[in-house]
Amino acid sequence: xxxxxxxxxxxxxxxxxxxxxxxxxxxxxxxxxxxxxxxxxxxxxxxxxxxxxxxxxxxxxxxxxxxxxxxxxxxxxxxxxxxxxxxxxxxxxxxxxxxxxxxxxxxxxxxxxxxxxxxxxxxxxxxxxxxxxxxxxxxxxxxxxxxxxxxxxxxxxxxxxxxxxxxxxxxxxxxxxxxxxxxxxxxxxxxxxxxxxxxxxxxxxxxxxxxxxxxxxxxxxxxxxxxxxxxxxxxxxxxxxxxxxxxxxxxxxxxxxxxxxxxxxxxxxxxxxxxxxxxxxxxxxxxxxxxxxxxxxxxxxxxxxxxxxxxxxxxxxxxxxxxxxxxxxxxxxxxxxxxxxxxxxxxxxxxxxxxxxxxxxxxxxxxxxxxxxxxxxxxxxxxxxxxxxxxxxxxxxxxxxxxxxxxxxxxxxxxxxxxxxxxxxxxxxxxxxxxxxxxxxxxxxxxxxxxxxxxxxxxxxxxxxxxxxxxxxxxxxxxxxxxxxxxxxxxxxxxxxxxxxxxxxxxxxxxxxxxxxxxxxxxxxxxxxxxxxxxxxxxxxxxxxxxxxxxxxxxxxxxxxxxxxxxxxxxxxxxxxxxxxxxxxxxxxxxxxxxxxxxxxxxxxxxxxxxxxxxxxxxxxxxxxxxxxxxxx
Numbered sequence: 001x002x003x004x005x006x007x008x009x010x011x012x013x014x015x016x017x018x019x020x021x022x023x024x025x026x027x028x029x030x031x032x033x034x035x036x037x038x039x040x041x042x043x044x045x046x047x048x049x050x051x052x053x054x055x056x057x058x059x060x061x062x063x064x065x066x067x068x069x070x071x072x073x074x075x076x077x078x079x080x081x082x083x084x085x086x087x088x089x090x091x092x093x094x095x096x097x098x099x100x101x102x103x104x105x106x107x108x109x110x111x112x113x114x115x116x117x118x119x120x121x122x123x124x125x126x127x128x129x130x131x132x133x134x135x136x137x138x139x140x141x142x143x144x145x146x147x148x149x150x151x152x153x154x155x156x157x158x159x160x161x162x163x164x165x166x167x168x169x170x171x172x173x174x175x176x177x178x179x180x181x182x183x184x185x186x187x188x189x190x191x192x193x194x195x196x197x198x199x200x201x202x203x204x205x206x207x208x209x210x211x212x213x214x215x216x217x218x219x220x221x222x223x224x225x226x227x228x229x230x231x232x233x234x235x236x237x238x239x240x241x242x243x244x245x246x247x248x249x250x251x252x253x254x255x256x257x258x259x260x261x262x263x264x265x266x267x268x269x270x271x272x273x274x275x276x277x278x279x280x281x282x283x284x285x286x287x288x289x290x291x292x293x294x295x296x297x298x299x300x301x302x303x304x305x306x307x308x309x310x311x312x313x314x315x316x317x318x319x320x321x322x323x324x325x326x327x328x329x330x331x332x333x334x335x336x337x338x339x340x341x342x343x344x345x346x347x348x349x350x351x352x353x354x355x356x357x358x359x360x361x362x363x364x365x366x367x368x369x370x371x372x373x374x375x376x377x378x379x380x381x382x383x384x385x386x387x388x389x390x391x392x393x394x395x396x397x398x399x400x401x402x403x404x405x406x407x408x409x410x411x412x413x414x415x416x417x418x419x420x421x422x423x424x425x426x427x428x429x430x431x432x433x434x435x436x437x438x439x440x441x442x443x444x445x446x447x448x449x450x451x452x453x454x455x456x457x458x459x460x461x462x463x464x465x466x467x468x469x470x471x472x473x474x475x476x477x478x479x480x481x482x483x484x485x486x487x488x489x490x491x492x493x494x495x496x497x498x499x500x501x502x503x504x505x506x507x508x509x510x511x512x513x514x515x516x517x518x519x520x521x522x523x524x525x526x527x528x529x530x531x532x533x534x535x536x537x538x539x540x541x542x543x544x545x546x547x548x549x550x551x552x553x554x555x556x557x558x559x560x561x562x563x564x565x566x567x568x569x570x571x572x573x574x575x576x577x578x579x580x581x582x583x584x585x586x587x588x589x590x591x592x593x594x595x596x597x598x599x600x601x602x603x604x605x606x607x608x609x610x611x612x613x614x615x616x617x618x619x620x621x622x623x624x625x626x627x628x629x630x631x632x633x
Contacts, residue, residue, distance in 0.1 A: 365424025462519030
């Protein structure tokens, strides 16, 4: 539309003469996007982008649409004709437009009140699994047909459901999808990281845009799969995602950029595709031919005459994966790292990608979670260091006067923080506590949770609003519960509240969590599969939990304590339903303020003590973690 209409002199003149034009960055203003996308869905039965809204000066909409051609085409109204007609009616028959706007506004407000709280229960969890199973593509992985989105939070749900329910089918759905996505062209086999989505059902041809949040959530899913199975295929993919983010999307100060465009030199995918001749020119004839054979680089190509590297046609690889052979998982090493690096360097200098270098709090929160979890599960301390550094960036640049901003770019922080910013940042702080056991992260997660509840929570009906109560007010104050490309702010907030309640034992978090879960249970009615991230929290609430308190003496050597912390971090990330708290002589006073129950666990004079509660049963303390591992963890 920008090229066809907004740069068209006739349409631009019409817009400037008859309208006041507002262009919205939906990453910076998700609240505006949410409100007016709901308008489009209500009026047209579906939404999408680009979103076109015509509204009154009071911001009350009366027309909505998605893509509009400059002139009428194939039964679709043209933008020029539409703008002319509406401008005329505004001058001569404004009453009808205002009536229409009033009805739409009333409908939106009625919809916001429509969700009725319900009792959380395993019936919703089981129903979601059945919905996923009914929509699963057994051959290619993923759900439904083209286009296919990764939606890694769905895979996280299936892995946890499969583990807790001992349901192999759920784990198979998740693993098949993870393997097939990696094999496809949606994964960048040369530079690492995933593109936005696949335009076909096989994951071969992506929309080549790479987004930070996709890669954060996918890293979490692959790390989770590695923790469950120990398969290096999953660990290797996670490492490549994080290496890509570290190399391409990390600011010098530690924050993470939003992503990279799909186009190079105005051509989508140009950066990523190759011909056999190019590959052989860079790697030499023998190594080049081997690469082309492995990654499906052919003369006729698979995308506009060139080839997207992929493993979908590699039959030997497919058989190895099906058999669980380590050969498939180690095959990357047969093509030396030096060869991949040569292609990476060649590609960078051949053409460039535009980088969106905004730093968003919410997306950074997900990436901090990914680096922290990967550090604990993969045993890579530098990943935790990157997570710590990114959190420090947010604390320094995007937290002002006890409130969060939305984005940072070129030294400028702006925007009123929305629910997603608070919820994702709280989750990131809790993730850092879970892998470092530094009570400062827990303290600040608690502080930001207090602000989130005060500013966003609906104490009367439950649920969190997208915007703060003292923020800019739109025509309706929306609550989003449905998980899209990312988990909703309400799902994420619930996850943070559940972890706070479990770690601290404080009833104030539990009370809000109970109300939140009843609200989400009501919102899930009919299609719980659309709320997979909230279902993760629901499972944590419904299944028996485990709490492990470790107390360590000042006499414990630093090296021994570091090893212990690494083991505890691994357990906290891989044992479903487990929360770990570490109490030392240094942190016992601060920890007692955050988690008063820890006063009952004295710091020993020598060695360590481990206290485990499982469900309603608490075991006697033991001196060695191994005494708990085999039977209880």
